[in-house]
Amino acid sequence: xxxxxxxxxxxxxxxxxxxxxxxxxxxxxxxxxxxxxxxxxxxxxxxxxxxxxxxxxxxxxxxxxxxxxxxxxxxxxxxxxxxxxxxxxxxxxxxxxxxxxxxxxxxxxxxxxxxxxxxxxxxxxxxxxxxxxxxxxxxxxxxxxxxxxxxxxxxxxxxxxxxxxxxxxxxxxxxxxxxxxxxxxxxxxxxxxxxxxxxxxxxxxxxxxxxxxxxxxxxxxxxxxxxxxxxxxxxxxxxxxxxxx
Numbered sequence: 001x002x003x004x005x006x007x008x009x010x011x012x013x014x015x016x017x018x019x020x021x022x023x024x025x026x027x028x029x030x031x032x033x034x035x036x037x038x039x040x041x042x043x044x045x046x047x048x049x050x051x052x053x054x055x056x057x058x059x060x061x062x063x064x065x066x067x068x069x070x071x072x073x074x075x076x077x078x079x080x081x082x083x084x085x086x087x088x089x090x091x092x093x094x095x096x097x098x099x100x101x102x103x104x105x106x107x108x109x110x111x112x113x114x115x116x117x118x119x120x121x122x123x124x125x126x127x128x129x130x131x132x133x134x135x136x137x138x139x140x141x142x143x144x145x146x147x148x149x150x151x152x153x154x155x156x157x158x159x160x161x162x163x164x165x166x167x168x169x170x171x172x173x174x175x176x177x178x179x180x181x182x183x184x185x186x187x188x189x190x191x192x193x194x195x196x197x198x199x200x201x202x203x204x205x206x207x208x209x210x211x212x213x214x215x216x217x218x219x220x221x222x223x224x225x226x227x228x229x230x231x232x233x234x235x236x237x238x239x240x241x242x243x244x245x
Contacts, residue, residue, distance in 0.1 A: 022121075022201070022202075022203050022205070022207070023120040023121025023201045023202055023203065023207075024120045024121075024207075025120070025207035025208060025209035025214050026072070026074065026119050026120055026121075026122075026201075026206065026207065026208050026209065027072070027073045027074055027209050028071065028072070028208055028209065028210045028232065028233060028236075029069075029070050029071050029072070029073050029236070030070065030071065030236050030239075031070065031071065031166070031236045031237070031239035031240040031243060032066065032067060032070040032240060032243075035067060035240050035241075035243045035244045036064040036066055036067055036244070037061075037064075037244070038244050038245075039057055039062065039188070039241070039244045039245055040057065041057070041142065041186075041187045041188065041245065043055040043056070043142075045143065045144070046143070048089055048143075048147070049143050049144045049146060049147035050087075050089075050141065050142065050143035050144075050147055051142050051143045051187075053087070053106040053107070053108050054109070056108050056109075056110075056111055056139060056142055057139065057142070058082065058109070058110035058111075058113070059082065059110060059111055059112055059113035059137045059138060059139050059190075060080040060082045060110060060113035060115075060137075062113075062137060062139075062190075062241055062244070063115065063137065063237065063240060063241070065078050067237075067240045068115065068117065070236075070240070071233065071236045071237055071240070072117070072119060072133075074119055074120055075117040075118065075119060075133075076117060076118045077116075077117055077118045077123075077132065078115065078116075078117040079115070079116045079117065080113055080114070080115055080116075081113065081114045081116070082110040082112065082113050083110070083111075083112040083113070083114070084107050084108060084109050084110065084111065084112070085107070085108040085111035085112055085138065085139070086105060086106075086107060086108075087105070087106045087107075087108055088104070088105045088106075089104060089105075089106070108139070111138065111139045112136065112137070112138045112139075113136070113137050113138075114134055114135070114136050114137075114195065115134065115135045115136075115137065116132050116133070116134045116135075117132055117133055118132045118133070119132065119133050120201065121201030121202040121203070121206075122196075122200075122201055122202075133196050134194075134195035134196050135192060135193065135194060135195060135237070136191075136192070136193045136195050137190065137191070137192050137193075138190060138191050138192075138193075139188065139189070139190050140153075140182070140184075140189040140190055140191055141184075141188075141189040142187055142188045142189070143187065144187070145186060145187060148184050148186070148187055148188065148189050149184070151184075151189055152169060152182075152184035152189050153170075153171040153182035153183075153184070153189070153191070154171065155171045155172075157173070159173070159174065160172060160173050165181070165183065165235045165238050165239065165242075166185075166235065166238050166239030166242045166243065167185050167239075167242045167245075168183035168184060168185035168238055168242050169183065169184050169185070170182060170183040170184075170238065171183075172230045173230070174223075174226045174227045174229075174230040179193065179194040179226045179229050179230060179234070180192065180193035180194070180230075180234075181193075181230060181234045181235065181238055183238050183242075185242045185245055186245055187245070188241075188245060190241065192234055192237050192238060192241075194226075194229055194234070200217075200219060204218070204219045205217060205218050205219065206225065208228070208232075208233075210232065215228065
C-alpha cells in the first residue's frame with residue numbers, strides 16, 4: 001500500500017493547484033491600423049452651431065466588435081445598450097450662432113452607449129447581476145469647430161490632467177470610480193469611461209498583458225490600476241475613434 005501514497009498525494013496537489021489557479025491575464029492590444037467605417041460628420045447644421053440634433057452619429061456605432069477586439073483581443077459576448085442624451089441650450093448659446101441660437105431642450109437619440117463584454121475572469125452571465133466589463137461612450141457635442149471647442153472638457157478638478165491623444169485634446173480623470181477620458185477632435189467631443197469601478201478578475205487581482213509584459217494589481221491598488229487604464233487602455237479606444245474622423 002505504501003507504494004501508492006506518493007502518487008496519490010501528487011494527484012491531490014495537482015487538483016488543488018488547478019482548482020485555485022488564477023484566470024489568464026487580460027491581453028491588451030492597440031487601436032486598429034485601419035478602423036472600421038468612417039464617422040460621417042457631413043451633417044446639416046442647426047442654427048446653434050451644433051449639427052442637427054436628429055442627425056448625430058449613434059454612439060453604439062462608433063466602436064465595432066472588431067474595434068473592441070483590437071484593444072481587448074479576448075473580448076466575447078459583446079453587447080450594446082444605447083441611451084438618449086438630453087441637451088439644454090441657452091438662448092443665443094454662443095457668439096457663433098449669429099443670434100439665431102434659440103435655445104431649448106433637445107433629445108439626441110443614441111448619443112450614449114454602454115458596451116459590455118466578457119474577459120478572462122470577468123464574464124457576462126445571463127440573469128446575473130455581474131455583467132462583465134463595461135464601458136460607457138458618450139457624444140458630448142458635434143457641430144462646428146467653434147461649438148465643439150466651446151464645449152470641450154477642461155481639467156478643473158484636482159487629479160485631472162490634460163493630454164493630447166491620437167489627434168484629440170483630452171482631459172484624463174484617473175480618480176477612483178471615474179476612470180475616464182473626455183476628448184475633442186475637430187467636429188466631435190466625446191467621453192469614454194470605465195463603468196466597472198476598477199474591475200478585478202475572479203480571484204480579486206487583475207493581470208494585464210502587453211506583449212511579453214504582465215502587470216498585476218491587487219485589490220488594494222485601485223489608484224494604480226485606474227492610472228494604468230487611463231494610460232494604456234482607454235487611449236487606444238480614443239485613437240480608434242479619432243482614426244475614423
